[in-house]
Amino acid sequence: MxxxxxxxxxxxxxxxxxxxxxxxxxxxxxxxxxxxxxxxxxxxxxxxxxxxxxxxxxxxxxxxxxxxxxxxxxxxxxxxxxxxxxxxxxxxxxxxxxxxxxxxxxxxxxxxxxxxxxxxxxxxxxxxxxxxxxxxxxxxxxxxxxxxxxxxxxxxxxxxxxxxxxxxxxxxxxxxxxxxANLDKIPALNEINTSKNNICQLLFLGVEWERKGGQIALDTFYKLKEAGLPVQLTIIGCVPPVRCDDKDITVIPFINKHNSEEAVKLYNIICNSNFLLLPTRAECAGVVFCEASAFGVPSITTNTGGVSTYVEDGVNGFALPVNATANEYAQKIQSLFVNENTYNQLCLSSRKKYEDELxxxxxxxxxxxxxxxxxxx
CATH class of the missing domain: 3.40.50.2000 (Glycogen Phosphorylase B;)
Known part of the structure; x- marks a missing residue:
């Protein structure tokens, strides 16, 4: 054929x-x-x-x-x-x-x-x-x-x-x-990092700040800080239209996945992330959820469009209602992060979701x- x-x-x-x-x-x-x-x-x-x-x-x-x-x-x-x-x-x-x-x-x-x-x-x-x-x-x-x-x-x-x-x-x-996943290199199963340090590493990965829910992600970061959780936020793919001068926020406007040095940089960032935080407002599918799952990184996102095919609650993350507030996102992340056993199992099942479907x-x-x-x- x-x-x-x-x-x-x-x-x-x-x-x-x-x-x-x-x-x-x-x-x-x-x-x-x-x-x-x-x-x-x-x-x-x-x-x-x-x-x-x-x-x-x-x-x-x-x-x-x-x-x-x-x-x-x-x-x-x-x-x-x-x-x-x-x-x-x-x-x-x-x-x-x-x-x-x-x-x-x-x-x-x-x-x-x-x-x-x-x-x-x-x-x-x-x-x-x-x-x-x-x-x-x-x-x-x-x-x-x-x-x-x-x-x-x-x-x-x-x-x-x-x-x-x-x-x-x-x-x-x-x-x-x-x-x-739109990645050339996927970590081996034994390279998945299910252990976490004391700082919750959040990753926002998207080109369109508004459509991807950037402001909600930023507000979630501040809510977690207010709650006393040590947290850092890495924003990749865009420059937020608001001030992000907190020492725990890193903004990387663009990473070329197809440049070997930059691909390694992205690989390491995802490896060291605890959650992909993407409160998207509109999403047909979401290749980024496949990529996060490949690294055993749970996704915290929104139940909109085609997201539920890619993010299954309790398996490779959680998809919150479209009207969920930053406070609700923060509560979900904190409840998962402080429970080490729950978090570790979520990382492993995220990878399995990738291997089985994504x-x-x-x-x-x-x-x-x-x-x-x-x-x-």
Whole structure:
């Protein structure tokens, strides 16, 4: 069996879709030969999209140009032509509904996504105030993609339920397949640090301060200090828009995982962390939870979006209600940290959650089962 990998980005780019393209590509390659179909925007498409976005700004609306019918028809047609030249048995399309919504082919398609377009409306900041006609076109295109696919691998139960309820997709066409960690090096089981020193090490890892709940994380840190718990907070990925001049706060605006020296730095920081603290406001999946679990680091986060597929209460952390306060986050962290046996068991079960579910080998096996079933129908 030969698999076609069709996407909007280069699958060899480790940064594309938070590493998901790179890791899913390599997970498939462990089972089958892979032919890539990778489409950049040609200049005339790029220029027209820029003009469209500028027009939308004039009427004070956002544009999700990749969810416009014209955009989708253009790229669907490009893929349609290309698969006639390079034969594959199964086509895998990750997070690129534009490629298959209007593509006419007899090749079975496995589509992968971490959200439906329906779910994103008003949920992610990027998808707030989209022009109504753009939303209508996007919903139609996204629904067509789910309908045209032979099977859909969705990254969470949250997305599965949206496909069923909002697009009327049969549950038999849907498989929840969690994503894995976007890291080149994972510690061995015997390297997992379940012991803790006297200082509670918190890690906030995220690029978008507001969406990831940065202010709640910061307030949680101060609540823990007020409660008398020795605590330190490391913020990686952004510069907080508020003052963080406490001596126990370290801010690292950016770490390049794909630079060997910086990757080692990140590796050591995660190894020495006691909790990943991410009170996220909106999250489709959360590769960062896979990464924390790989290190045996429990995640303290929010039960929103697809998070519950990645963080299971009492197993690899806790997902608090969306309206939980910093005081509630602080109480949860302190209650776990001061109970050494409970904390140690949580670290070990976090790693087990990674080994059993939150890794790319498990995802690759799920893909293989689906591909074989499709071809044997």
């Amino acid at each position: 030969k698999v076609g990998f069709a996407g909007r980005w280069n699958p060899l780019d480790k940064t594309a879709w938070s590493g998901t393209y790179f890791h899913s590509y390599n997970a498939i390659k462990k089972h089958y030969p892979v032919e890539t179909f990778y489409y950049k925007w040609p200049w005339h498409v790029r220029e027209s999209l820029i003009l469209h976005k500028q027009f939308q700004k004039l009427i004070h609306k956002k544009a999700a140009v990749e969810f416009l019918t014209g955009y989708a028809k253009y790229f669907s047609k490009q893929l349609e032509k290309e698969i006639l030249k390079r034969k594959v048995d199964v086509l895998f399309v990750p997070s690129a509904p534009q490629l298959i919504a209007y593509c006419k082919t007899s090749i079975p398609v496995i589509y992968m996504t971490d959200a439906t377009f329906f779910q994103l409306q008003g949920y992610y900041p990027l998808f707030k105030d989209i022009a109504p006609y753009n939303i209508n076109q996007g919903l139609k295109m996204d629904k067509l993609t789910f309908e045209n696919a032979a099977h859909c691998m969705v990254a969470s139960e949250w997305t599965k339920q949206s496909a069923i309820n909002d697009y009327k997709i049969s549950t038999t066409k849907l498989t929840v397949a969690p994503l894995g 890794n790319w080998d498990s995802w690759g096996k799920a893909f293989s089962i689906i591909a074989e079933q499709i071809l044997n129908k």
